[in-house]
Amino acid sequence: MKSSEIKELTTKELVEKIDTEKTQLTRLKLNHAVSPLDNPLKITETRKDIARLKTELRKRELNENSNS
Numbered sequence: 001m002k003s004s005e006i007k008e009l010t011t012k013e014l015v016e017k018i019d020t021e022k023t024q025l026t027r028l029k030l031n032h033a034v035s036p037l038d039n040p041l042k043i044t045e046t047r048k049d050i051a052r053l054k055t056e057l058r059k060r061e062l063n064e065n066s067n068s
Contacts, residue, residue: 001049006056014057021050 009017025046032040 001052003052003056006052009056011057011060014053014060018050018053018057021046021053025050 006014025043028037028043028046031037032043037043
């Protein structure tokens with residue numbers, strides 16, 4: 001997921017997307033433990049997507065607090 005796509009999401013959508021990605025990451029890890037994934041880099045990509053989403057969410061929180 002690109003940062004330009006993330007910036008277009010609303011705050012509520014960001015929170016929902018984070019939950020979805022965390023669930024997917026857990027599923028990927030479990031599947032990889034049972035039998036190796038075709039593309040194990042998918043785990044890394046998912047972790048990075050979660051980090052990008054959290055970063056954008058935190059940035060919005062800080063902007064909101066500084067404007068108040």
